[in-house]
Amino acid sequence: MPGKDDCVIVSAVATRQPSAGTVVVLGNGPVGQTAALLLARWNVPVVVLDARPERDSIGSRAICQHRDVLDVWEAVGAGRRIAAEGVTWTTARTFYKDRELFAYTLPQQGSSCFPPFVNISQSRTEEILDERIAACPRIDVRWNHCVVGLAQDHAGVVVSCETPAGVVEIEAAYALACVGARGDDVRQRLGARFDGHSFDDRFLICDIRAELPGWANERRFYFDPAWNPGRQVLIHPCPGSTFRIDWQVPGDYDVEAEEAAGALDARIRAIIGDRPYEVVWKSVYRFHSRVVDRMRIGRVLLAGDCAHLVAPFGARGLNSGVADAENAAWKLAYVLHGWAAEDLLESYHQERHAAALENLAVTGATMEFLVPHDEGGCRRRVDILTRAASDPSARREVDSGRLAEPFWYVESPLTTADPSRPFGGRPERGATVPAGPGILVPDAPISLAGSACGRLREIARDGFLLLATPGVDLAMIEGAAADGARGPVRVLALREIDATGVLGEALGARPGEVWVIRPDAHVAAVLTLPTLADVTGALRRARGGGIGPLTGPGRA
Numbered sequence: 039m040p041g042k043d044d045c046v047i048v049s050a051v052a053t054r055q056p057s058a059g060t061v062v063v064l065g066n067g068p069v070g071q072t073a074a075l076l077l078a079r080w081n082v083p084v085v086v087l088d089a090r091p092e093r094d095s096i097g098s099r100a101i102c103q104h105r106d107v108l109d110v111w112e113a114v115g116a117g118r119r120i121a122a123e124g125v126t127w128t129t130a131r132t133f134y135k136d137r138e139l140f141a142y143t144l145p146q147q148g149s150s151c152f153p154p155f156v157n158i159s160q161s162r163t164e165e166i167l168d169e170r171i172a173a174c175p176r177i178d179v180r181w182n183h184c185v186v187g188l189a190q191d192h193a194g195v196v197v198s199c200e201t202p203a204g205v206v207e208i209e210a211a212y213a214l215a216c217v218g219a220r221g222d223d224v225r226q227r228l229g230a231r232f233d234g235h236s237f238d239d240r241f242l243i244c245d246i247r248a249e250l251p252g253w254a255n256e257r258r259f260y261f262d263p264a265w266n267p268g269r270q271v272l273i274h275p276c277p278g279s280t281f282r283i284d285w286q287v288p289g290d291y292d293v294e295a296e297e298a299a300g301a302l303d304a305r306i307r308a309i310i311g312d313r314p315y316e317v318v319w320k321s322v323y324r325f326h327s328r329v330v331d332r333m334r335i336g337r338v339l340l341a342g343d344c345a346h347l348v349a350p351f352g353a354r355g356l357n358s359g360v361a362d363a364e365n366a367a368w369k370l371a372y373v374l375h376g377w378a379a380e381d382l383l384e385s386y387h388q389e390r391h392a393a394a395l396e397n398l399a400v401t402g403a404t405m406e407f408l409v410p411h412d413e414g415g416c417r418r419r420v421d422i423l424t425r426a427a428s429d430p431s432a433r434r435e436v437d438s439g440r441l442a443e444p445f446w447y448v449e450s451p452l453t454t455a456d457p458s459r460p461f462g463g464r465p466e467r468g469a470t471v472p473a474g475p476g477i478l479v480p481d482a483p484i485s486l487a488g489s490a491c492g493r494l495r496e497i498a499r500d501g502f503l504l505l506a507t508p509g510v511d512l513a514m515i516e517g518a519a520a521d522g523a524r525g526p527v528r529v530l531a532l533r534e535i536d537a538t539g540v541l542g543e544a545l546g547a548r549p550g551e552v553w554v555i556r557p558d559a560h561v562a563a564v565l566t567l568p569t570l571a572d573v574t575g576a577l578r579r580a581r582g583g584g585i586g587p588l589t590g591p592g593r594a
């Protein structure tokens with residue numbers, strides 16, 4: 039295994055040293071932090087570079103984290119802590135003017151140990167991830183390293199950084215660019231386009247501390263309330279009796295002028311009445327809808343806000359950035375350990391770019407409903423909201439944000455299709471996709487002899503997992519798993535680990551099946567009465583064996 043010293047720092051004039059096994063992560067935001075922790079978990083040494091002098095926890099952007107993202111963070115020892123410190127909410131209420139249109143409760147698939155969503159400030163999440171990083175000797179964090187150059191060839195990448203001591207060059211095998219929305223320079227150096235558009239309206243975001251009885255476990259969305267006519271307001275509970283209030287405001291809105299005139303206080307009081315409150319943080323945002331044309335450029339993978347920007351309604355920003363980090367980490371690890379060919383990295387672009395496009399489509403539709411860009415759209419919105427007060431079928435058309443959900447890799451070259459489990463497309467809002475090829479495997483309690491593991495997802499992330507239902511020749515499956523040179527593969531009989539039956543039911547498992555589960559807990563294949571060749575073929579495909587050699591921008 040490569041060691042920490044494989045990342046060699048040299049002055050701009052010194053001879054470069056080879057650095058075969060290291061990944062350099064550009065950007066120490068939450069996506070870069072998550073990627074570094076996951077890579078280290080795969081025993082890959084990581085250097086994390088950030089332009090800032092240190093972590094500044096001023097303000098907070100993301101607050102709403104999805105259960106499956108908590109689960110990824112749990113794999114690096116942070117999920118339960120983030121969940122315990124966060125506020126759990128399960129109900130989403132939607133109002134039009136002074137009337138509640140509907141409320142829905144978020145669904146549970148399988149039996150996760152995490153609630154559907156937890157609200158916690160991004161700055162607190164980053165602190166908790168920092169603590170995990172500090173305990174991890176394979177991660178070398180370098181603040182005050184502003185990336186100003188990025189070169190690559192067939193052997194690796196060279197990252198040039200401006201530091202207080204001058205320019206340094208850092209060599210590594212691969213780079214993961216997580217430099218966020220403002221990473222124009224890095225994107226340009228990579229030749230990545232960042233097409234899309236920015237929305238005209240702005241959003242005033244205030245975190246206030248106040249006692250608001252009954253509001254502590256609900257997300258509330260108000261269309262056209264008397265206190266923000268023609269626009270909307272979103273209220274989320276956060277830890278410590280804090281509430282995130284998000285007003286849509288006109289494009290020329292000036293928060294300083296409003297505060298000086300005392301109108302900000304009036305704006306807040308219109309919602310909370312005469313209760314005492316304190317403003318913890320406030321900011322005005324303009325939202326964007328953009329995605330890079332390539333998420334893999336040779337030896338560099340782009341992740342998080344560096345690769346895609348969406349309006350935050352639906353909480354798809356950081357939640358999808360964490361999924362990028364996980365997808366990148368296992369694939370980089372497999373390539374670096376020699377368990378898969380470099381072609382596997384191309385599937386990072388294919389899978390995560392498709393996920394980004396899905397997020398753009400979903401949040402774009404939401405923004406079109408929230409901020410229609412023409413008269414026809416405005417009329418449609420009023421019509422739907424008016425009808426929704428009395429017509430339940432119109433409620434489906436009310437779009438206050440479709441909450442984050444894991445993407446389904448059904449069209450990925452890593453996935454083996456199962457004709458008996460056809461993908462039904464994007465499910466109804468609030469519903470989940472049935473388990474099957476490409477889908478994130480539902481979590482469930484398991485009992486594993488000689489192990490303290492109590493959940494499927496705890497073992498799913500250790501390598502490939504082959505789960506056999508009754509009627510499968512287990513010895514034959516074990517033969518398929520025996521090739522240790524291709525990385526860890528574990529074979530388990532479903533009936534031996536699923537005493538409660540919860541897992542089998544969540545999977546919709548049938549006799550004679552082998553479920554092939556990838557190291558990011560997505561199902562790669564469901565094979566019925568497979569031969570040895572079927573199983574090895576599905577494993578080979580899931581490690582990128584079906585991706586042919588590439589020409590063009592994906593190749594270094």
Ligand SMILES: Cc1cc2nc3c(=O)[nH]c(=O)nc-3n(C[C@H](O)[C@H](O)[C@H](O)COP(=O)(O)OP(=O)(O)OC[C@H]3O[C@@H](n4cnc5c(N)ncnc54)[C@H](O)[C@@H]3O)c2cc1C
Binds near residue numbers: 066068090184343357
């Ligand atoms: C108002 C608002 C609310 C949101 N709410 C949610 C939510 O509820 N849920 C959700 O999932 N998402 C939400 N998001 C989105 C979320 O905040 C982002 O998706 C998340 O911050 C992206 O993390 P990142 O690590 O990709 O980028 P960032 O957090 O931007 O981190 C990028 C890092 O790269 C560093 N960097 C930049 N350039 C360089 C360089 N040249 N060299 C070295 N370092 C560099 C920066 O210093 C920074 O540390 C929200 C966003 C906004 C604006």
